[in-house]
Amino acid sequence: MIDTFRHKGLRKKLVDSIREKGITDKRVLMALEAVPRHFFMDSSFLEFAYQDKPFPIGSGQTISQPYTVAFQTQLLMVQPGLKVLEIGTGSGYQACVLAHLGAKVFSVERQRKLYLKTKAFLDEQGWKVKTFLGDGNLGLPTFAPFDRILITAAAPEIPQPLIDQLKPGGIIVLPLGGGDDQIMLRLIKNPDGTLTREQHGYFRFVPLLGDLGDD
Ligand code: SAH
Numbered sequence: 001m002i003d004t005f006r007h008k009g010l011r012k013k014l015v016d017s018i019r020e021k022g023i024t025d026k027r028v029l030m031a032l033e034a035v036p037r038h039f040f041m042d043s044s045f046l047e048f049a050y051q052d053k054p055f056p057i058g059s060g061q062t063i064s065q066p067y068t069v070a071f072q073t074q075l076l077m078v079q080p081g082l083k084v085l086e087i088g089t090g091s092g093y094q095a096c097v098l099a100h101l102g103a104k105v106f107s108v109e110r111q112r113k114l115y116l117k118t119k120a121f122l123d124e125q126g127w128k129v130k131t132f133l134g135d136g137n138l139g140l141p142t143f144a145p146f147d148r149i150l151i152t153a154a155a156p157e158i159p160q161p162l163i164d165q166l167k168p169g170g171i172i173v174l175p176l177g178g179g180d181d182q183i184m185l186r187l188i189k190n191p192d193g194t195l196t197r198e199q200h201g202y203f204r205f206v207p208l209l210g211d212l213g214d215d
Pocket residue numbers: 061062063064087088089090091092093094095108109110111114134135136137152153206207208209210211
């Protein structure tokens with residue numbers, strides 16, 4: 001895989017358009033400019049890598065729209081060294097944006113084929129992201145607690161194990177809703193364990209499913 005000047009130019013334009021859509025966090029914009037999104041897509045779709053659109057990545061799943069990746073990442077307020085749990089590894093793109101920001105990323109995917117493909121790719125590219133095959137609804141109790149948790153699939157409800165695995169002062173960002181559209185939530189865990197809840201508009205994600213997928 002090579003990252004040509006043309007790719008870099010297209011990525012800069014994409015980041016300009018995301019800034020115009022309202023993303024203000026400079027570190028997030030820089031991370032999107034640095035991570036070559038076309039590496040995370042099948043070669044037949046390369047020309048679509050720098051459009052602000054979601055795209056199929058196999059196994060019926062999609063790589064999220066760049067604006068959505070930027071929006072969720074901005075809400076998460078990642079600092080270097082923080083432990084971040086991502087639910088829904090998919091292509092690995094979002095995980096690498098978080099890793100680029102200096103987070104220690106743990107990412108869970110339920111579809112075996114996608115998990116194996118993405119794990120092999122991330123290892124080959126030298127990304128320091130720890131990937132796991134499993135049901136993200138359960139989190140990763142062995143590695144808990146986390147400073148940040150990001151769900152990148154539509155959650156019909158807030159999974160309680162994830163709230164339990166969040167540190168006091170921690171933040172969880174998730175698209176909530178079982179229908180076509182989901183409301184983007186940011187929940188901040190207060191020192192007494194209660195949650196402060198913010199709503200950040202509507203988005204459309206593939207569903208967060210239960211159990212393991214074997215396709
Ligand atoms: N973050 C991804 C895009 C995610 S699409 C990227 O950057 O490319 C949502 C992903 O969540 C899909 O890969 C889907 O298989 C996965 N998923 C759905 N339900 C899940 C669950 N319960 N646990 C873990 N992953 C799940």
